[in-house]
Amino acid sequence: MNDAQDELMKIERQGEVTIVRFLAAALMAPAQIERADDQLQELLRGLDEPKLVIALDQVEHLSSLMLSVLIRVRSEVGTAGGHVVLAAIPRQLQGLFDLVKVSDVFDTFGTTEDAVAAFSPADSG
Numbered sequence: 001m002n003d004a005q006d007e008l009m010k011i012e013r014q015g016e017v018t019i020v021r022f023l024a025a026a027l028m029a030p031a032q033i034e035r036a037d038d039q040l041q042e043l044l045r046g047l048d049e050p051k052l053v054i055a056l057d058q059v060e061h062l063s064s065l066m067l068s069v070l071i072r073v074r075s076e077v078g079t080a081g082g083h084v085v086l087a088a089i090p091r092q093l094q095g096l097f098d099l100v101k102v103s104d105v106f107d108t109f110g111t112t113e114d115a116v117a118a119f120s121p122a123d124s125g
Contacts, residue, residue: 008036011043017051017119018043019112026061037069044073050082053115057088062096071105083107087115 010021020040027033044050054070056062070086077084085107089097102108109115 008032009039014116015120017053017116018047019053019055019116021055021057021112022059025058027059027066028061028063030065033063033066033069036066040069040073044076044080047082048080050077050080050084051119052077052082052084053087053109053112053119054084055087055112055115056093057090057112060090060092062093067100067102074106083119085109085115085118087112 008022008024010023012019012021020043022036024032027036052073054073074084086102087109088111089108097103097108107118109118
């Protein structure tokens with residue numbers, strides 16, 4: 001990973017689930033969003049049937065352009081047979097997400113751990 005990626009997002013794996021944790025408090029500047037989009041596209045190219053959790057716990061401000069990137073990523077992941085969810089949405093973003101009905105587009109979870117657990121098959125035993 002390069003320094004720019006380290007500053008913007010952290011990518012980790014938990015089993016078959018890939019977690020993208022945005023580290024920037026604000027995802028507003030067009031150049032920053034372009035960089036995030038490029039990094040997400042690069043990540044998706046390396047995944048078959050992605051199981052993706054996007055953690056927003058450190059994000060305080062998010063532009064409509066960044067939201068459109070997330071929606072496009074969701075569409076691309078769905079086309080690839082995968083699924084993407086949002087996790088740990090801060091209170092300051094929740095109002096915006098409610099207004100634009102993000103929950104109609106994404107499954108959302110209160111914590112990253114809950115989001116990861118949602119990808120695990122229920123124990124049958």
